[in-house]
Amino acid sequence: MSNIFIIMKKELKRFFTDKRMLLSLFLPGIILYLVYSLMGNALGGMLSVGEGYKYKIGINVESEYYTDGVFSVLEQSGEIDFEKVVEKDEIKAMAMLESGEVDIFVKYKKGADGKLDEFQVFFNSVSPESTTIYATFAPMLSSMSATPIFSVVPTDTATAEDSSMMIIGMMLPFLMVTFLFSSCMAVATESIAGEKERGTIATLLVTPVKRSHIALGKVAALSVTALASAVVSFIAVITSLPNLMESTAGTGVEIALDLGALEYLSLFAVIVLTVMLFTVLLSIISTIAKSVKEASAYAIPLMVVVMVVGVSGLMGIDFSNPLFCLIPVYNSIACMSAVFAGSLNPLALLCMVVSNIALIALGVFVLAKLFSNENVMFGK
Amino acid sequence: MENVLVVKNMVKTFKLSAKQQKIEKTNLKVKVAVNDLSFTVKKGEIYGLLGPNGAGKTTTLRMLATLIKPDSGDAEILGKSVVASPDEVRSRIGFLTSELKLEDFFTPNYLYDYFSALHGVDKAVAENRKRNLFRKFGIDKFAEVKIADLSTGMKQKVSLVISIVHDPDFIIFDEPTNGLDVITARTVTDFLLDLKSQGKTIIISTHIFSLVEKICDSVGIIINGKTVLSGDLKSVVGDSNLEDVFFELYKKEMGEDE
Ligand SMILES: Nc1ncnc2c1ncn2[C@@H]1O[C@H](COP(=O)(O)OP(=O)(O)OP(=O)(O)O)[C@@H](O)[C@H]1O
Ligand SMILES: [Mg+2]
Numbered sequence: 001m002s003n004i005f006i007i008m009k010k011e012l013k014r015f016f017t018d019k020r021m022l023l024s025l026f027l028p029g030i031i032l033y034l035v036y037s038l039m040g041n042a043l044g045g046m047l048s049v050g051e052g053y054k055y056k057i058g059i060n061v062e063s064e065y066y067t068d069g070v071f072s073v074l075e076q077s078g079e080i081d082f083e084k085v086v087e088k089d090e091i092k093a094m095a096m097l098e099s100g101e102v103d104i105f106v107k108y109k110k111g112a113d114g115k116l117d118e119f120q121v122f123f124n125s126v127s128p129e130s131t132t133i134y135a136t137f138a139p140m141l142s143s144m145s146a147t148p149i150f151s152v153v154p155t156d157t158a159t160a161e162d163s164s165m166m167i168i169g170m171m172l173p174f175l176m177v178t179f180l181f182s183s184c185m186a187v188a189t190e191s192i193a194g195e196k197e198r199g200t201i202a203t204l205l206v207t208p209v210k211r212s213h214i215a216l217g218k219v220a221a222l223s224v225t226a227l228a229s230a231v232v233s234f235i236a237v238i239t240s241l242p243n244l245m246e247s248t249a250g251t252g253v254e255i256a257l258d259l260g261a262l263e264y265l266s267l268f269a270v271i272v273l274t275v276m277l278f279t280v281l282l283s284i285i286s287t288i289a290k291s292v293k294e295a296s297a298y299a300i301p302l303m304v305v306v307m308v309v310g311v312s313g314l315m316g317i318d319f320s321n322p323l324f325c326l327i328p329v330y331n332s333i334a335c336m337s338a339v340f341a342g343s344l345n346p347l348a349l350l351c352m353v354v355s356n357i358a359l360i361a362l363g364v365f366v367l368a369k370l371f372s373n374e375n376v377m378f379g380k
Numbered sequence: 381m382e383n384v385l386v387v388k389n390m391v392k393t394f395k396l397s398a399k400q401q402k403i404e405k406t407n408l409k410v411k412v413a414v415n416d417l418s419f420t421v422k423k424g425e426i427y428g429l430l431g432p433n434g435a436g437k438t439t440t441l442r443m444l445a446t447l448i449k450p451d452s453g454d455a456e457i458l459g460k461s462v463v464a465s466p467d468e469v470r471s472r473i474g475f476l477t478s479e480l481k482l483e484d485f486f487t488p489n490y491l492y493d494y495f496s497a498l499h500g501v502d503k504a505v506a507e508n509r510k511r512n513l514f515r516k517f518g519i520d521k522f523a524e525v526k527i528a529d530l531s532t533g534m535k536q537k538v539s540l541v542i543s544i545v546h547d548p549d550f551i552i553f554d555e556p557t558n559g560l561d562v563i564t565a566r567t568v569t570d571f572l573l574d575l576k577s578q579g580k581t582i583i584i585s586t587h588i589f590s591l592v593e594k595i596c597d598s599v600g601i602i603i604n605g606k607t608v609l610s611g612d613l614k615s616v617v618g619d620s621n622l623e624d625v626f627f628e629l630y631k632k633e634m635g636e637d638e
Binding site for chain 1: 449495
């Protein structure tokens with residue numbers, strides 16, 4: 001048992017005192033932070049509304065008792081400067097909304113019995129003017145709709161491509177898995193294939209230490225290292241994300257950044273287990289390979305599989321059947337997305353934990369077998 | 381005298397890949413590296429395994445160090461079987477070869493402590509041993525220099541010291557003076573004699589006749605994976621010299637093969 005710790009300690013010292021190693025482990029996170037922050041700031045600048053802007057509010061009726069009421073309230077509040085644009089044709093109005101001729105369009109519909117029954121509000125989520133006026137105007141309409149005859153139906157006219165921010169939000173779990181994989185790959189190939197290539201592992205193998213202990217010590221140290229690097233990347237994403245999100249407020253990007261303790265715990269479990277799974281798989285590959293180069297080459301098919309499974313997890317996240325969360329990698333992405341969306345199913349989380357622990361245990365067993373196989377360790 | 385190493389009918393074959401077959405210029409799928417090898421080493425002696433390139437010396441020593449397993453046969457070192465209890469054998473032997481490298485990133489001091497800990501050596505004992513060995517080999521001045529920055533000779537000395545952190549009674553040394561300058565080579569051979577004077581048993585492999593003549597008590601001549609002669613150096617050589625004896629045997633062995 002103590003030998004596992006001795007080996008682990010040495011491996012950790014190796015990783016955390018080597019400047020080059022540290023750079024390769026933590027640079028991606030730092031770069032990511034910079035890129036995301038810059039992107040957020042740039043977008044933020046792009047998406048802010050100019051001082052003294054006059055909002056154009058489109059409406060489908062000239063003058064009605066209720067609509068006049070709404071506009072007079074808005075005028076009296078003095079919060080914003082606006083002008084009313086009347087457009088009776090809805091299709092034309094939508095075109096105007098997209099081209100920015102109006103910033104918001106209110107469709108007023110009279111009920112059959114002559115009573116006002118609905119306000120429908122259209123806005124364009126890629127236009128900062130539109131989102132800003134929507135944010136001011138919609139609550140006003142809903143507060144007036146306290147009388148049951150009002151209802152506000154917000155409609156977003158932005159097309160799917162416009163919602164690129166939403167895609168970035170969805171990408172987060174996928175990015176995370178990619179970071180985890182690349183940091184695991186850097187350390188595992190260096191620590192195992194590198195040692196084989198340089199002949200230093202043989203020095204360890206002539207000591208009486210059990211092969212399984214060597215394997216465990218390495219996996220533990222590699223997991224800790226990869227985890228540290230992944231956590232740095234993750235913190236970079238999380239801290240730079242508000243910048244990115246702020247600039248896109250009201251665009252329908254649903255990322256609950258104010259996660260609770262339970263969500264953080266789930267997220268942590270997902271990340272740790274994913275890192276350990278990747279470490280074990282990449283350690284096996286690195287043990288079979290004769291050099292770092294060979295190990296990196298062997299790791300590419302695995303990386304492709306991880307990417308494909310990851311993208312499919314991204315595309316069709318199906319929480320309806322938690323048993324899908326028995327599939328490795330897919331379960332990592334699905335659980336992370338669910339945490340961010342605030343809709344994690346406990347059964348799905350359990351499936352993820354059980355499946356990953358089983359695979360990690362199996363992997364460590366295989367690794368120990370490989371370490372005691374002379375053809376693998378000393379084959380020419 | 382008591383036998384501390386008994387090698388009994390050890391056989392080791394390697395499967396050859398197509399690429400290896402080409403390199404070795406053979407159609408055979410398997411290479412018999414060690415072919416029914418037997419010999420014994422007595423306590424407290426230096427035994428020299430002498431043979432030409434490819435004779436199977438390294439393969440034999442690796443089997444003794446339990447890095448690889450014999451296909452059949454066995455060897456007992458200090459009463460422990462290399463096949464049945466490899467972990468116990470490893471804790472009693474020191475194995476040295478230029479193939480065993482030390483990690484460039486660390487210092488001799490750190491690596492000494494690391495391997496001492498892995499061998500379960502008591503801290504105080506290890507500290508004491510380290511001081512003596514480092515002084516003896518002049519490593520003390522380089523104790524905090526990374527292995528990467530040491531000269532080849534100094535690296536070899538550090539390797540040597542680290543392979544005996546647990547003060548083993550049986551030492552296996554593949555090509556002890558290979559690639560060393562005369563001064564470092566002398567340090568190494570002096571050290572082997574020193575270990576012998578402490579009552580340790582040593583087996584070395586070499587193809588250098590003079591080294592055997594200088595330091596060995598017994599010799600085993602190995603050709604094509606077989607011991608063609610093994611015994612006390614004086615009785616093996618007789619009135620002749622080692623080189624002549626060797627070539628006599630070599631001619632006979634190769635003649636038989638063809
Ligand atoms: N892993 C291996 N796979 C295939 N063949 C091998 C392997 N290891 C050794 N051999 C072959 O076995 C034979 C004996 O090799 P060995 O290294 O034991 O010889 P040696 O006596 O140490 O030679 P040298 O003096 O050159 O070091 C050689 O022909 C070698 O090519
Ligand atoms: Mg050899």
